[in-house]
Amino acid sequence: GAVVSQHPSWVICKSGTSVKIECRSLDFQATTMFWYRQFPKQSLMLMATSNEGSKATYEQGVEKDKFLINHASLTLSTLTVTSAHPEDSSFYICSASSPGQGTADTQYFGPGTRLTVL
Amino acid sequence: GESVGLHLPTLSVQEGDNSIINCAYSNSASDYFIWYKQESGKGPQFIIDIRSNMDKRQGQRVTVLLNKTVKHLSLQIAATQPGDSAVYFCALAFYNQGGKLIFGQGTELSVKP
Numbered sequence: 001g002a003v004v005s006q007h008p009s010w011v012i013c014k015s016g017t018s019v020k021i022e023c024r025s026l027d028f029q030a031t032t033m034f035w036y037r038q039f040p041k042q043s044l045m046l047m048a049t050s051n052e053g054s055k056a057t058y059e060q061g062v063e064k065d066k067f068l069i070n071h072a073s074l075t076l077s078t079l080t081v082t083s084a085h086p087e088d089s090s091f092y093i094c095s096a097s098s099p100g101q102g103t104a105d106t107q108y109f110g111p112g113t114r115l116t117v118l
Numbered sequence: 119g120e121s122v123g124l125h126l127p128t129l130s131v132q133e134g135d136n137s138i139i140n141c142a143y144s145n146s147a148s149d150y151f152i153w154y155k156q157e158s159g160k161g162p163q164f165i166i167d168i169r170s171n172m173d174k175r176q177g178q179r180v181t182v183l184l185n186k187t188v189k190h191l192s193l194q195i196a197a198t199q200p201g202d203s204a205v206y207f208c209a210l211a212f213y214n215q216g217g218k219l220i221f222g223q224g225t226e227l228s229v230k231p
Contacts, residue, residue: 032216043207043221093161097217109161
């Protein structure tokens with residue numbers, strides 16, 4: 001149980017285009033979803049926290065107009081990288097949590113999405 | 119500010135030996151601490167966690183030690199196997215911030231057969 005999926009697993013796009021990444025909780029309802037970014041050989045950096053039905057809370061330094069997050073249902077959150085540039089190339093990972101899954105605030109991680117912007 | 123760091127960025131051990139991965143942190147407000155394993159190209163995998171009111175917890179082949187006095191966390195892996203090769207991250211979790219996680223920089227563990 002507590003499986004989180006991401007789609008696509010990898011994507012290559014041209015500079016200036018927008019890319020949407022989906023994060024789904026497959027067998028539980030996620031009240032909260034988190035989006036992380038990870039550059040090569042570096043740690044995971046939290047970008048934003050989203051609760052179903054409300055606006056996402058972005059970490060300091062993360063442009064909310066560039067990284068659009070939508071959490072319209074209890075099983076789906078999307079991250080859209082708008083006007084992507086090569087410096088946005090990274091590994092994007094989502095996680096989901098629910099009070100009914102595991103211990104309080106346990107985060108279940110997705111497999112990640114590799115974004116390459118040419 | 120919050121920061122989490124590791125003493126050793128890389129660790130190479132012989133198969134069958136024990137491994138110890140360390141983590142130093144500065145924020146003492148964390149409610150619990152978690153160790154994750156991340157294989158190349160994959161998301162983090164939960165290994166073990168420990169509440170802030172505990173100093174030791176054991177799992178299958180793994181032990182986590184917490185020393186709040188010196189703000190130090192360690193992960194011990196017994197009888198390390200080639201399948202343990204990965205990057206290991208410690209993370210601090212905060213209940214009052216919706217379960218927010220702050221990750222350490224990571225240690226790459228390489229197990230030699």
